[in-house]
Amino acid sequence: MQNSNPSNKKKKADVSIVLSTAPEDAPTHWQQTLLYLFEPIELKKDQIMEGSVTISQSQQHARFLNICLKYL
Numbered sequence: 001m002q003n004s005n006p007s008n009k010k011k012k013a014d015v016s017i018v019l020s021t022a023p024e025d026a027p028t029h030w031q032q033t034l035l036y037l038f039e040p041i042e043l044k045k046d047q048i049m050e051g052s053v054t055i056s057q058s059q060q061h062a063r064f065l066n067i068c069l070k071y072l
Contacts, residue, residue, distance in 0.1 A: 033067060035067065035069050041071070049071055049072075050071065050072050051069065051070050051071030051072060052069075052070050052071075053067065053068070053069050053070075054066075054067070054068040054070075055067050055068075056068075
């Protein structure tokens with residue numbers, strides 16, 4: 001049996017909501033991460049850099065993340 005009560009229907013928002021982690025925007029509970037390299041990597045224009053990023057939960061602190069960056 002369907003409920004035909006119009007108050008139960010979801011309505012579209014009048015405004016868009018954007019959650020940004022951009023440095024110039026207001027802080028939110030969302031975070032951004034900056035990964036520093038030990039040595040600079042020289043790349044030429046349009047050169048492709050291949051690699052991987054692995055993210056895992058810290059065993060010591062449940063709210064922390066371990067981030068591993070590997071590149072060729």
